[in-house]
Amino acid sequence: MTGGTRNPHAGQPFTDDDDAIAAALEDVSIPALMCSLVHMTGDPSWIRGDLRPQGAMINEHQGYMSEEDKAEVRRRALPAIAAFRDGGCELPPPPSPELIHEMMAFLAAAPVDESVVPLFSEDLHLDGADAGAITWGDEIPAEVRDAAHTVVIGAGEAGILAGIRLSQAGIPFTIVEKADGPGGTWWDNRYPGARVDIGSHFYCYSFEPADHWSEYYCQQPELRDYFRRVVDKYDLEPHIRYRTEVVAARFDESTDRWDVEVRTPDGTIEHLDPRFVVSCVGALNLPHLPDIPGRDDFAGPSFHSARWPDDLDITGTRFALVGAGASGFQIAPTIADDVEHLTVFQRTPQWMFPNMNYHRQVPEGDAWAMRHLPFYGRWFRFLMFYPASGLTNEHNRVDPDWDDGGRSISERNAMTRDLFGQWISSQLEDHPDLLETCIPEYPPSAKRMLQDNGSWLTCLKKPNVELVRTGIEKIVPEGIVTADGRLHEADVICYATGFRHNDFLSPIHLVGRHGVDLHERWGHRPKAYLGITIPDFPNLFSVYGPGTNLAHGASLIFQSECQINYVMSAIHEVLASGASTIEVRKDVHDAYAEHYQSEISQMVWAHPSVKHSHFKNPEGEVWTLSPWPIPTYWEWTRAVDPDDYVLA
Secondary structure, X not given: OOOOOOOOOOOOOOOXXXXXXXXXXXXXXXXXXXXXXXXXXXXXXXXOOOOOOOOOOOOOOOOOOOXXXXXXXXXXXXXXXXXXXXXXOOOOOOXXXXXXXXXXXXXXXXXXXXXXXXXXXXXXXXOOOOOOOOOOHHHOOHHHHHOOXXXXXXXXXXXXXXXXXXXXXXXXXXXXXXXXXXXXXXXXXXXXXOEOOXXXXXXXXXXXXXXXXXXXXXXXXXXXXXXXXXXXXXXXXXXXXXXXXXXXXXXXXXXXXXXXXXXXXXXXXXXXXXXXXXXXXXXXOOEOOOOOOOHHHOOOXXXXXXXXXXXXXXXXXXXXXXXXXXXXXXXXXXXXXXXXXXXXXXXXXXXXXXXXXXXXXXXXXXXXXXXXXXXXXXXXXXXXXXXXXXXXXXXXXXOOOOOXXXXXXXXXXXXXXXXXXXXXXXXOOOOHHHHHHXXXXXXXXXXXXXXXXXXXXXXXXXXXXXXEOOOEEEEEOOEEEEOOOOEEEOOEEEXXXXXXXXXXXXXXXXXXXXXXXXXXXXXXXXXXXXXXXXXXXXXXXXXXXOOOEOOOOOOHHHHHHHHHHHHHHHHHHHHHHOOOOEEEXXXXXXXXXXXXXXXXXXXXXHOOOOOOOOOEOOOOOEOOEOXXXXXXXXXXXXXXXXXXXXXX
């Protein structure tokens, strides 16, 4: 590691004494530590002995190793780490590709198919390079790049990533953001308890070291600050126009450019004329408010969870929480001890995944290892990624021969139901009244699965908390009236009622070739090739578009890296070929849409037993979620196939 720039994932040199190192080792993931030791020592025997993880599962950092085995690894590791320290933290030559594959299988506690090794190798970034960085910019004449101004809609995680890649390519760009800061959903959602439900060490850009997180599932302020730091690091701020909203975009066939209409902070209308438009608006930015009679009659503060007032004091209030999905699930346990009374109105109960790390702080020793032990943080990321990598989606496929009244979709799904049902029952043995209302009737995974460390059901058992499953009839100035005629008095109402998940690219008015109105064409069935490109809408790319939301693995940041990689490949095709536009062929798009609907209709999310789901359109169809195994979609988005497109 001498004579050059140190690999950012190789760890910062350290001089801590043996006692400090030994204390740190009490906090670390032992399987990740053992892979780090291979890098430190150059000795693969660390992963070839009897001391090894016994299984890989989401949120399981220790691989089900016994306490005795973990203690033995720590004992052996201490002198090796001390020798590494005393040698100036110099690394031997890196492991071979074959050894890296072996290390993956070690952490997975199972063989890792060779076909997916490139995916995980790229995500690991063990060479310190950003595998997705754009390196072709200088190959394109400056005047061609200068004429390729690109508008990115949204400064959330995908929009920030798009800005990074466009900057690397030397393409001028403007990011238009309606909020007054970056981070997208992590800027908007400031409600108490807001946190990510994907492990923080995986819910971040693959090329940015993840040694700074304070919790294994970080809260909103830290996530917001992370995206702000990335914006500053890559000097994106001069390219972002905050408090500016895209109102419409129309393709001009006479110039092969887009006319993008924006509303500025003072309300005036301006027009931008980019060659390319990259929509990164996401699917969780348009709050859904229920159509309840009298909603505007309430006398106190009322708001959607994504619009939580900054100056709101809820101490001692009678608080009504309408909705108990992902947001309500986080809000209720956070505020229950601060309010006088909390009434939770829940239409249907939610399945929850036991996760004792959900509110856990990253201990000091683990944070030390992330910063200092070579590639420890990368292998820890692999531990988070691999069990949730969606290598297959067959466990979500409905078995047509299975029938238990719609409570599950297959024998495996029924076993999952029993497991999760036992988790819920174990916490409510002393509250049979709650138990009757907290076990869902629909199959596990059919709706968004929630992470739980016991806080939700503990909250519901508090004496000042009431769970109401009776439907709401109306809102009155004093509170909420349910269908049984009961008035639930309230001082504050929060609607944790989700988002308009099916309204892709709304409320932007988009008009393509021949005057085609995108939303009129889509109706309730939004379609895009790979969720990204649309016939008659040349040079328009939709990130997090139709059919790309994830409910079976990976993270949306990983998905965005796939999609932005594909978008940049498409832009490169245009600029390198001398063309003006790139447009997906209609037959390619339609064949993909047909294949998509054939697959998604066989999955648990489309199961008819699920009556209320933001994944479904009014016809009960799903056009929002991805049915594809993660490696399949990763492979499809490696690069544009020119044969799928018309370049003109």
